[in-house]
Amino acid sequence: MxxxxxxxxxxxxxxxxxxxxxxxxxxxxxxxxxxxxxxxxxxxxxxxxxxxxxxxxxxxxxxxxxxxxxxxxxxxxxxxxxxxxxxxxSQENTQRQLLDKMIDTVFNGSASQLVLQALGNHKSSKEELEKIKQYLDEIEKQQR
Amino acid sequence: MxxxxxxxxxxxxxxxxxxxxxxxxxxxxxxxxxxxxxxxxxxxxxxxxxxxxxxxxxxxxxxxxxxxxxxxxxxxxxxxxxxxxxxxxSQENTQRQLLDKMIDTVFNGSASQLVLQALGNHKSSKEELEKIKQYLDEIEKQQR
DNA sequence: TTTCATTTACGAAAACTATCGTACATTTGT
DNA sequence: ACAAATGTACGATAGTTTTCGTAAATGAAA
CATH class of the missing domain: 1.10.10.10 (Winged helix-like DNA-binding domain superfamily/Winged helix DNA-binding domain)
Structure with a gap:
C-alpha cells in the first residue's frame, strides 16, 4: 500500500x-x-x-x-x-515574512506604529483585545 | 510675488x-x-x-x-x-491602505492576529508597549 | 475500442516594473 | 556669447506577472 x-x-x-x-x-x-x-x-x-x-x-x-x-x-x-x-x-512563516517587510518598508521599522494603525482602523472584539493585553503583559515581564 | x-x-x-x-x-x-x-x-x-x-x-x-x-x-x-x-x-493614508490589504489578504481579516505577530517578532521598547496598552484601554472604554 | 470529458503541458501575448542610454533644454560660469 | 554642467524627456530593453489558447495525455463511459 x-x-x-x-x-x-x-x-x-x-x-x-x-x-x-x-x-x-x-x-x-x-x-x-x-x-x-x-x-x-x-x-x-x-x-x-x-x-x-x-x-x-x-x-x-x-x-x-x-x-x-x-x-x-x-x-x-x-x-x-x-x-x-x-x-x-506555512501560513505563519509567510505572514511573518511579509509583515516584517511591511514594518521595514512601510512603517520605518516601528512595529508598534503598525500596531497602533492596525488597532485603530479595525474593530477588534473584546476578547481579542484582552488577548493582546495579556500578551503585552507577558512581554513586559520578560523584559524585566 | x-x-x-x-x-x-x-x-x-x-x-x-x-x-x-x-x-x-x-x-x-x-x-x-x-x-x-x-x-x-x-x-x-x-x-x-x-x-x-x-x-x-x-x-x-x-x-x-x-x-x-x-x-x-x-x-x-x-x-x-x-x-x-x-x-x-499622505504617509498615514498609504500605511493604512497597505495595512488593510495585508490584513485582508494575509491575515484573513483579523487585525489582532496581525498585531500578535507583529509584537511577537519585534522587540518594542517599554514606552512603545505602554503606549499601546493605553490605546487599548481607550478602545475598551469606547466600546462600553 | 472508440469516443468524450477532463486535465496537464506548452507557448506566447499583454501588462507592468525597473533600468539605462541618448538626445534635447536650460542655467551658469568664464 | 558660448562652453560646461546639470536637468528633463524620450525611447528601448529586460525581467516578471498574469493571462489564455491550443495541443497532448489520461481516464471514464458507451
Missing part, C-alpha cells in the same frame, strides 16, 4: 537549501490562502473558489499553480492523473 | 476623482519614504539618498518619479528648471 507523496521541485529544494525568502505575488497569495484553509486540493477546487472573487480562466489558475510549484511555493502529488497541490510554506 | 505651485497630472486628477486606491510598488515606496521624511525634494536629492542603499542610476530614479507623477503619487513644481517633487499621498 502506498501513501501519497508530495514532492518538491528541484528548484524548490535548491532554494530552500540556500535559505531564500518567500515573496509570493498577489495572485500567488490568493492561491496560498485557499490551500491554507482547505488543505491539499486540485487545481479545479482552487479555481472554483478563486472564480467567486476574481475573473480568470481555469488555465490561468493552473499555470499559476504550476509556476508556484516550480518556485517551491507548492508541493504536489502527481501520482494520479489529477494532481493534488498543497502549500509548501 | 508668486508662490510655488504643485500640480497634479491630469491622470492623477481623474484617478483621485474616481476614488481609486493607492498601490505603490516596492521602488515607489522607497521614493515616497524619502519624500515623507525630507519633504519636497529634487530628483537629485532623492536619488542621493536612494543610492546609499540601492544600486541604480540617476535616470532610473528620474523615470520612476516621472511615472509616479503620472500616476498621481507625486505632485511637482516645474516652475524652475529643476523640478521639485512632493508626495501627493
Amino acid at each position: 502506498f501513501t501519497k507523496v508530495f514532492v518538491y521541485s528541484l528548484k524548490a529544494l535548491i532554494m530552500s537549501a540556500t535559505g531564500k525568502h518567500i515573496k509570493p505575488t498577489e495572485s500567488e497569495l490568493e492561491i496560498l490562502r485557499v490551500l491554507w484553509e482547505k488543505g491539499p486540493s486540485t487545481v479545479r477546487e482552487v479555481h472554483e473558489i478563486l472564480e467567486q472573487s476574481k475573473d480568470a480562466g481555469y488555465t490561468t489558475t493552473l499555470k499559476l499553480m504550476q509556476i508556484m510549484h516550480e518556485k517551491g511555493l507548492l508541493q504536489r502529488d502527481a501520482s494520479s492523473k489529477t494532481h493534488i497541490y498543497a502549500s509548501a510554506v | 508668486f508662490t510655488k505651485v504643485f500640480v497634479y497630472s491630469l491622470k492623477a486628477l481623474i484617478m483621485s476623482a474616481t476614488g481609486k486606491h493607492i498601490k505603490p510598488t516596492e521602488s515607489e515606496l522607497e521614493i515616497l519614504r524619502v519624500l515623507w521624511e525630507k519633504g519636497p525634494s529634487t530628483v537629485r536629492e532623492v536619488h542621493e539618498i536612494l543610492e546609499q542603499s540601492k544600486d541604480a542610476g540617476y535616470t532610473t530614479t528620474l523615470k520612476l518619479m516621472q511615472i509616479m507623477h503620472e500616476k498621481g503619487l507625486l505632485q511637482r513644481d516645474a516652475s524652475s528648471k529643476t523640478h521639485i517633487y512632493a508626495s501627493a499621498v
Whole structure:
C-alpha cells in the first residue's frame, strides 16, 4: 500500500537549501490562502473558489499553480492523473515574512506604529483585545 | 510675488476623482519614504539618498518619479528648471491602505492576529508597549 | 475500442516594473 | 556669447506577472 507523496521541485529544494525568502505575488497569495484553509486540493477546487472573487480562466489558475510549484511555493502529488497541490510554506512563516517587510518598508521599522494603525482602523472584539493585553503583559515581564 | 505651485497630472486628477486606491510598488515606496521624511525634494536629492542603499542610476530614479507623477503619487513644481517633487499621498493614508490589504489578504481579516505577530517578532521598547496598552484601554472604554 | 470529458503541458501575448542610454533644454560660469 | 554642467524627456530593453489558447495525455463511459 502506498501513501501519497508530495514532492518538491528541484528548484524548490535548491532554494530552500540556500535559505531564500518567500515573496509570493498577489495572485500567488490568493492561491496560498485557499490551500491554507482547505488543505491539499486540485487545481479545479482552487479555481472554483478563486472564480467567486476574481475573473480568470481555469488555465490561468493552473499555470499559476504550476509556476508556484516550480518556485517551491507548492508541493504536489502527481501520482494520479489529477494532481493534488498543497502549500509548501506555512501560513505563519509567510505572514511573518511579509509583515516584517511591511514594518521595514512601510512603517520605518516601528512595529508598534503598525500596531497602533492596525488597532485603530479595525474593530477588534473584546476578547481579542484582552488577548493582546495579556500578551503585552507577558512581554513586559520578560523584559524585566 | 508668486508662490510655488504643485500640480497634479491630469491622470492623477481623474484617478483621485474616481476614488481609486493607492498601490505603490516596492521602488515607489522607497521614493515616497524619502519624500515623507525630507519633504519636497529634487530628483537629485532623492536619488542621493536612494543610492546609499540601492544600486541604480540617476535616470532610473528620474523615470520612476516621472511615472509616479503620472500616476498621481507625486505632485511637482516645474516652475524652475529643476523640478521639485512632493508626495501627493499622505504617509498615514498609504500605511493604512497597505495595512488593510495585508490584513485582508494575509491575515484573513483579523487585525489582532496581525498585531500578535507583529509584537511577537519585534522587540518594542517599554514606552512603545505602554503606549499601546493605553490605546487599548481607550478602545475598551469606547466600546462600553 | 472508440469516443468524450477532463486535465496537464506548452507557448506566447499583454501588462507592468525597473533600468539605462541618448538626445534635447536650460542655467551658469568664464 | 558660448562652453560646461546639470536637468528633463524620450525611447528601448529586460525581467516578471498574469493571462489564455491550443495541443497532448489520461481516464471514464458507451
